Amino acid sequence: MIGSILKNSKNFTFKINGYRLQSTLIIAEHNNETLAAVTRNALTAAKKLGGDISVLVAGTKIESVVEQVSKVSGVTKVLKAESEDFKGFLPEKLAPLVLATQKKINATHVLAGSSAQSKSLLPRVAALLDVSPVTDVIDIKSPDTFVRTIYAGNAIMTLKSLDPIKVVTVRSTSFEAAGDGGSGSVEDAVNDNSYEKGSGSEWVSQELSKSDRPDLASAKIVISGGRGVKSAENFKIIYDLADNMGAAVGASRAAVDAGFVPNDMQIGQTGKIVAPELYMAIGISGAIQHLAGMKDSKTIVAINKDADAPIFQVADYGLVADLFKAVPELIEKTNK
């Protein structure tokens, strides 16, 4: 009954417990082959809101991603948009598409998993909708009340959004990844000629760091090296230990700035935020900005020769030792 009323009047807002009936538009992130894990985390967040969940998949080659998305648990509808325009997922091209899709389905929420891509795109979308976006939420209390961290994770803000449409990015380590088991229907997002395509930007190239190790954001074990590792060559012992333990490798800003490792490995307030089962901080002092990226890890181990390093204040197990002695010994004793 309610469903048919809603179908018959696009802009009809029906209130339940004081809320308009929720519907969420999720912007899927992918590489034209595989759906990114962060989108599955966003789906779990969207389920907390209730109502329909539509997922927009835009790209140059999206057939397999559309199929993957349609099977994710909780997905009501997959909205697809395939075009050469979306090469490199430029926000100038994607934002008008998201806007047109949002207008068509009249969603109450636009969501994406927090990532470099969504942080680039969603605020642009929000401005076009004239709403204030909410970045990197760690909890959803109700359809208009969100929890997020400020000051590098040292304060937790609970806020009520007063805007009609909520544009939200979701911290992926705070929400489980939605599994498979859904059967969403698939349709075209919008008529291709129905919206103004953005311009002014052009994607040229990318240089991705290649690695066989687990993805940093979703790894169960993360081993990070800091300034104490002293050189790029020395980082080999961090990699060797990680390989023995099936871990991803991260780094502090100091290690990145010193050129030991590429910056996509940086963990912290302005790098990646991780919350693995086990986090091993090796030669990392534990500055406020680094702790912001890892202090929700289940178990934290610190190896540092300075007994007064702040990292020991958050570590479950600390080893005050020279990492150049301790790490090789760990490698030897974890050799399977």
Add this chain to the structure above:
Amino acid sequence: MVRVLVGVKRVIDYAVKIRVKPDKTGVVTDGVKHGLNPFDEIAIEEAVRLKEKKVATEVIAVTCGLPQAQESLRTALAMGVDRGIHVEIPQAQYDTLQPVHVSKILTKIAQDEKIDMIIVGKQAIDDDSNQTAQMTAALLNWPQATFASEVKVEGGEATVKREIDGGLETIKVKLPTVISADLRLNEPRYATLPNIMKAKKKPIKKITPVDIGVDITPRLQVLSIEDPPTRQAGSVLPDVDALITKLKEKGHL
């Protein structure tokens, strides 16, 4: 020739361990060391370098905030910015001032000052929003180059290397454009004493949001600001063997 606008935010110094107010309304700011948002220093540095390369003709810095925000503007002037604009926001409204408001202010100023390039930091280290550049670009209908670690400007377009999750990507954006600075874009200079003295003479124009027709009505209601859960203190282990034992107990080995 390119006219550049840089965004400047005064924030609690990055090294300060912040304290949450007992009444959960916010963070203690009185008597706490403040400074320029580190990402904005990088934005200012990039703008000044563009001027030194004769790409930019004028660099204007704008800040939206309390009277004290002028200090941050003076720092920008001492680093080589030509003049400042201080958009004064009273304390009552400053607490709910958000990127959505700041981007509208930047948009209006960019139009009034005939700006070709806006450079802001990728995020402020207090609210950690990471929104202003993107929203400003949207409002102006300009392309955006966020999280920039290298910017080359030639012939009406900028080639920008961006920090993305898996590595780096290069894009080209046509001017006018908005750029947000990542940490690795440059190493900001220190303001020297002579330049700090010179900066005292550089003009700062004071305006209000009302003057430029920007509505800063709150878009959010802060329900509470609380301390994060604290971790239980752990134990210091005697040697690697003890660590191995613990890792095995936890099932990590």
